[in-house]
Amino acid sequence: MIDVTLLGTGSPMVDPNRAGPSTLVKAGDSLFLVDCGRGVLMRAAAAGVGAANITALLLTHLHSDHITDLSDVITTRWVTTFVPTPLPIIGPPGTKAVVDATLAALAPDISYRIGHHPDITEPPSIQVHEYASGQVWDDGGVRITAAPTDHRPVEPTLGFRIEHDGVAVVLAGDTVPCAGLDDLAKGANALVHTVIRADLVEQMPVQRIRDILDYHSSVEQAAATAARAGVGTLVLTHYVPPLVPGQEDQWRAKAATEFSGPVEIGNDLLQVSVGN
Template sequence: MIEVTLLGTGSPIPDADRAGPATLVRAGGQTLLVDCGRGVQMRLAGAGSSAGALTALLLTHLHSDHIGDLGDLIITRWITSFGPNPVPLTIIGPPGTADVVDATLRAFAPDIGYRLAHHPDLTGPPALDVQEFTDGVVWQRDGVVVRAAPTDHRPVAPTIGFRVEHAAASVVLAGDTVPCATLDELASGAGALVHTVIRKDLVDAMPLQRIRDICDYHSSVEQAADTAARADVGILVLTHYVPGIGPGGYDEWRALAATVFPRQIELGDDLHRVEVHPAVCGRGTVTPAG
């Protein structure tokens, strides 16, 4: 079984009720965080996890809303690891990730220096293992396999999606993208597809061109549903809502997706959880868990 928790379902626009984009995936004893938008550590706590519990951080791309709390995550894991040989945090992302991590460490250099000077048991800076990929197997441990494939979020490039597989269960996390053949292939037959979405009909009606521009490189609800249908996935999980969904608005978004995707559709507040079970007859059977 793979457990998926929508830690943050928000967007670059601050929302009092939604943290920035982040999804927690638990499988086979591994705890994987996909993206780390604002407020991610509060949501990790709400999900019963923490920076120290993570076995890897997977970044779909380097837009600010998807990496906004990267520095806080790195520092918190470092100062809450009390063993003599802390396990490095593996950070996996597209090319450019290493530069962003290096720049983040430089930004926090004063803080790191203060803590090294104050705590004798801290003998070095945060332990990190940064790896860059565009496709292929990026993680393999204890029966959990993570694959990556390119997506299309141009002019943001490169961007990647991830497929997590364990014991015949599988979940694909698309990140920000428009429909593309590489995502179709990555998602083919998966138990669940977690896809970021916007309401193009509502965004197009906004008066500011800069806001309307986001229609160019994000999938609408219907496009995400069409991707799920083409890939024959078991369940579609929507997240990263633009604009934010108000009280009582979920049914309308779900109905739009249902015009294209006839199976189970999940969306909800931060900390919404879904269990993805091993495939049956070529598809995942999925149990929502509140």
Template sequence: MEFVFLGTGCPVVSTERYGPAQVVLAGDAKVLVDCGSGVTQRLLAAGVPGRDLDALLLTHLHSDHLVDLFQLIVSSWHQGRDRPLPVYGPPGTRRYVEGLMALWDPELTQRIAHEKRPSTAALEIDVTEIAAGQVLSFGGLAVAVVEVDHKPVRHAFGFVFEAGGKRLALSGDTRYCPALIKAARGADLLVHEVFVHREMPVVEGVRSAETVANVAGYHTLSSEVGKIAAEAGVACLALTHFVPPAADRDKLLDEVRADYAGPILLGEDLMRVDLSRRRVSHAGAVMGLGAPAGRSP
């Protein structure tokens, strides 16, 4: 099983960290999780064009996690996709997708009539609304749906992926969440969001003290995420959804290291983690994670 960070950012615009998105590869299965800004470019750079995806999973319906859905649909069609895109998401996903496609219907109708492409099946979206406790299956890849705490967002999920004897937990957007810790216990990799509160000062006309407190209140603080990984007993922790995107990497690593002694990855766009071979690759560099403490290689 392989995990690829496509976008490690947040709603704050960054040319280094695109919007939240990641893809999980296991055998022939290719599953995209979330489709933030720039996802189609990152998919192409990762060698997994939208044409080839088996499914899209949505953690929740915040704009930064699904803003490029229509771009994904259209670009996949232009790449020659010949089947509908299965989309799995929380309650409200069907209404969102139907509204999105209705909004763009005049443009699509014109394109279909004029461009005469061999198939329009890629423009048919197969929506399944999911609930906590469900287990989805994509070939040999099993995906357990975990409810996380992103209130006031009513429905928000994390996912636990399992294939080839490896387990990978993805937090989605959440504050400290016992249900996620339980589901992730003993995982080979926990990919978790992080809010670096010390680097989000009050800025007049941009964010007030109340803004900072409220945003921090439904995310996981950088002072908490190492404790979560330690409590879950995971073999490796990787951070993503950096708020702010340009957070000081050295200070963040030191902060998390104080609570978690295992390997820590600060995710970067297009970084790949191969769980089977315990390798991390990014920008031409390759690193072996080695055997986690107390486990055989």
């Protein structure tokens, strides 16, 4: 069994009811945080998980809304972990530069804490691993594979396939339909996919917002990807425009035009347990 919790189902469009893009995946004894949008640790706390419990942070790409709370994850894990263990951060090329810049911005705070607390003697310990594709994790019975997706002009971008005990969950990140994601998601028990309502976005008066149609999957496209890959369950997240309570069936109906399997859609902290 793999448990998927949608910590943040929002987007760059600020929604008081939705944190920024982030998903928690529990596989075996490991907890993987996938992306870290605004408010991620507040939502994690509501799910009973602290920064110190995170096994590794996986970044699908370096768009601001997906890494807004990177500094919070780093700092909070550092000051709440009494047995210091490095935080593995796995992401596309460019991740190390972002982490280094974040640590540089935190330099005053780091010096204050080391100067004040006798039991904090070292800065945060981070292990950054950059990948364009391939196996990125193999430990504790959990294997994670990354594959390139298509979110151009944002590149490189990754999707992740997390496997444990014969169960596989794929996290697409932001992407349009592409061969990389099709291959990654093939036969998975669940696909967690970011989505937009193209019909609603097309009606928005601001061109900058309509531009997101160029590099995000619509609900129908995400559902078609799930159907091509033969996944068991489609989990929708990162709703643009924000999902209005009571309209879940509208989104689900659009997915059903392309995918006949179960479709999970809901608020932050929705938990989906996936098994054979």
